Amino acid sequence: MRFIDRVRIQVRAGDGGDGAVAWRREAHVPKGGPAGGDGGDGGDVVLVADAQLATLLDLKYRQHHHAPSGRPGGGAGKNGRGGETLEVHVPLGTAVYYEGEATGHGERPPWLDDETPDETPEGISVEPDGEGMDNVWIVDGEEVEAPGQAGEPAEAEADPERVELIELGAPAEVVAIGETISGGAQRRHMRRGTGRSRRREEPRSYERGDLICDLDADGERLTIARGGRGGRGNVHFRSSTNRAPDRAEAGTEGEGMWLRLELKLLADVGIVGYPNVGKSTLISAISRARPEIGAYPFTTLVPQLGVVSLPGDTYERTMVVADVPGLVDGASEGRGLGHEFLRHLERTRVLLHLLAPDPTPGRELLRDLDALEGELRRYGPMFEGRPRVVALNKIDTTEGQELIKATRRALRKRNIPLFPISAVTGEGTDALLEALWRRLQLADRARGT
Ligand SMILES: Nc1nc2c(ncn2[C@@H]2O[C@H](COP(=O)(O)OP(=O)(O)OP(=O)(O)O)[C@@H](O)[C@H]2O)c(=O)[nH]1
Numbered sequence: 001m002r003f004i005d006r007v008r009i010q011v012r013a014g015d016g017g018d019g020a021v022a023w024r025r026e027a028h029v030p031k032g033g034p035a036g037g038d039g040g041d042g043g044d045v046v047l048v049a050d051a052q053l054a055t056l057l058d059l060k061y062r063q064h065h066h067a068p069s070g071r072p073g074g075g076a077g078k079n080g081r082g083g084e085t086l087e088v089h090v091p092l093g094t095a096v097y098y099e100g101e102a103t104g105h106g107e108r109p110p111w112l113d114d115e116t117p118d119e120t121p122e123g124i125s126v127e128p129d130g131e132g133m134d135n136v137w138i139v140d141g142e143e144v145e146a147p148g149q150a151g152e153p154a155e156a157e158a159d160p161e162r163v164e165l166i167e168l169g170a171p172a173e174v175v176a177i178g179e180t181i182s183g184g185a186q187r188r189h190m191r192r193g194t195g196r197s198r199r200r201e202e203p204r205s206y207e208r209g210d211l212i213c214d215l216d217a218d219g220e221r222l223t224i225a226r227g228g229r230g231g232r233g234n235v236h237f238r239s240s241t242n243r244a245p246d247r248a249e250a251g252t253e254g255e256g257m258w259l260r261l262e263l264k265l266l267a268d269v270g271i272v273g274y275p276n277v278g279k280s281t282l283i284s285a286i287s288r289a290r291p292e293i294g295a296y297p298f299t300t301l302v303p304q305l306g307v308v309s310l311p312g313d314t315y316e317r318t319m320v321v322a323d324v325p326g327l328v329d330g331a332s333e334g335r336g337l338g339h340e341f342l343r344h345l346e347r348t349r350v351l352l353h354l355l356a357p358d359p360t361p362g363r364e365l366l367r368d369l370d371a372l373e374g375e376l377r378r379y380g381p382m383f384e385g386r387p388r389v390v391a392l393n394k395i396d397t398t399e400g401q402e403l404i405k406a407t408r409r410a411l412r413k414r415n416i417p418l419f420p421i422s423a424v425t426g427e428g429t430d431a432l433l434e435a436l437w438r439r440l441q442l443a444d445r446a447r448g449t
């Protein structure tokens, strides 16, 4: 599993349904009054912060999020149904950035221009539900679908007894919401108003790269794209001078945009260690994560997340472990992958110091440990008091075996227990995981959760 802490998605709210032009036909009345109902409002797209989610992985495979449009108004004063709100769940701590206007099918997303092809999000793009304008025409008493459009009758709201036959036509000129109506001949097709400047609220304007919001609290909601407004039907346009208004409003377009979502690595346990000590090997041994493993330093260049399940029959015990790029001396000043690395560790709750015998002679494990601690301290105060667990890896090797005793003795002086493990054979890893789990429980209790 490759951990994704950045993903780009397109959100598009539903368009407002068009208002209808229709006439009432009552018994003994040749031409009744206007009876065209209103179009429904388009659905909003809402981002919801969800504590159940740990990664943005789901969104990686679902890039397009379109709320359904409102239905057009019908005859007999029937109003079109509104489009439902579309909720997009994101993990806690997700930062939402604006990446440009929504693009149509096959169009190049605006953010692609300055990205290398490698960074292009992959995944299946899901085609929108209810996109575009649905329209129902009623011709000579029979309901037919408008050309090229799927239709669904609007919900009945008027008294059906009084209405014998409905004729649904299109307005001569579709007026944008808020405009006054003037003359014109009836035409068959509606023109969609963009309505951009006539939303209920002023359209928000962002520059590319702007931070729109940080979603930090569980259940926090952000209406990121507002649905278009439904147009009013011709029932609204009857006046003393015009008893047969043949106009209605078009629905306005829903908002749409590209977003970049970023999540700082939210891992329970962060593995800290010099390059090549076996961090990636360990995470692939205890989880289903499959990071690259190499007999050379800096194999891992992007953080890897592994979800570790511990055995237990009463309740589920899962923790997220992060394998992050190797820490080097000077990381706190940004050397190596320094800041990047430390930024990812910031939100972890327990640190696992991984030590291993080094092929370089004369390197001392405890000096490594102190150096790592020093880098953490210099980066900032956030690691102070965070529980640590120290493990010695590669005990399946002779060098590893030889180091266990001396390291354990030295650590005992500091009151730190040592967990000797082999990420390759699995020896000692169960005990280590249990120890990490206990520290997490303590950390939770300390925070009162
Ligand atoms: N014998 C032995 N070799 C191990 C063990 N764990 C890891 N190794 C080897 O050590 C080398 C480095 O392992 P990685 O897991 O890539 O180390 P890393 O800490 O992720 O390294 P970077 O990503 O470069 O920071 C690889 O050749 C592994 O096969 C172990 O328990 N025993």
Ligand SMILES: [Mg+2]
Binding pocket: 279, 280, 281, 291, 292, 293, 299, 300, 323
């Ligand atoms: Mg690695």
